[in-house]
Amino acid sequence: MWNRFTRAMRSFFGFFVSSIEDPELILEQNIRDLNDQVPKMNESIAMVRANLTLLEKENVKYKNDIRDLTAKVKAAIQAGRDDLAAQYATKLQTEKAALERNEQQLETAKQAYEKSLNLKKAFMREKDRKTQEAMNAIRDARRAQWQSKVADAMESFQVAGIDATHDEMVRKVNEKAAVNEARMQMALESVDHQAVQIEEDAERLQAMDLVKQMKMEMGLQSPAPVSEVGGGTEKTIGKKVEIK
The missing domain is CATH 1.10.287 (Helix Hairpins)
Structure with a gap:
C-alpha cells in the first residue's frame, strides 16, 4: 500500500x-x-x-x-x-x-x-x-x-463549418443553374419555329401593304394598273360562248 x-x-x-x-x-x-x-x-x-x-x-x-x-x-x-x-x-x-x-x-x-x-x-x-x-x-x-x-x-x-457551408452553397448554385438551363432548353424545343417565322413574314407583308396604302392616300404613289392587278385572271367579257 x-x-x-x-x-x-x-x-x-x-x-x-x-x-x-x-x-x-x-x-x-x-x-x-x-x-x-x-x-x-x-x-x-x-x-x-x-x-x-x-x-x-x-x-x-x-x-x-x-x-x-x-x-x-x-x-x-x-x-x-x-x-x-x-x-x-x-x-x-x-x-x-x-x-x-x-x-x-x-x-x-x-x-x-x-x-x-x-x-x-x-x-x-x-x-x-x-x-x-x-x-x-x-x-x-x-x-x-x-x-x-x-x-x-x-x-x-x-x-x-465555413468550408462545408461554402461547398454546399456552391453545389446548390450549380444545381439551380443546371435546372434553369434544362428548363430553357425544354422551352425552346417546344416552340414551333416555322410557325413563328410564318407569323413574322405575314406581319412584315401587312406592314408593307399599309405603307403602300398610306403612300397612295398621300399621292406619293399611283395605284397599280388594272391589267397588273388582274393580270393573272382570264377575261370573259365580249366573248361568245359556243353552245354545242
Whole structure:
C-alpha cells in the first residue's frame, strides 16, 4: 500500500512539474547560468596565476640567496674562517633544498595555469555552442507556437463549418443553374419555329401593304394598273360562248 501511495505521489509531482515546465524559459535560464560561470572561472584562473607569480618571485629570491651564500662561503674559506664558512654552507644547503621544492611547486603551478587556460577555452567553446543551440531551440519554439496558433485558427475555421457551408452553397448554385438551363432548353424545343417565322413574314407583308396604302392616300404613289392587278385572271367579257 505504501509503495502504491509513494508511486502515486511521484507521478502526481512529476505531472505537476512537467505541466509548469517551460522549455523556452529553462533554456534562457541555462544561458544566464553559463554566462554567470565566466566571472567565477576568471576569478579561479586569477588565483592560479597569483600563486604562480608568487612562486616565481620566491624562485628568484632563492636563487639570489644561494648566489650570495655561495659567495660568502668562498670568502670565508679564503679568509681562513672555516667555522664561518660552515655556517654559510649550512644555510646554503637549506636554501638549495627550498629552491628545489620551489621549482617543483613552480612547475606544478605552471601546469595548473596552462590547464586552467585550456579549461577556459574549452568551456567558452562549449558555452558558445550550447548558447547557440539554446537560441536556435528558442527560435524554433517560438516558431512552433506561432504555427500552433495558425493551425488552431485554421481548425477553428473548419470546425465553424465555413468550408462545408461554402461547398454546399456552391453545389446548390450549380444545381439551380443546371435546372434553369434544362428548363430553357425544354422551352425552346417546344416552340414551333416555322410557325413563328410564318407569323413574322405575314406581319412584315401587312406592314408593307399599309405603307403602300398610306403612300397612295398621300399621292406619293399611283395605284397599280388594272391589267397588273388582274393580270393573272382570264377575261370573259365580249366573248361568245359556243353552245354545242
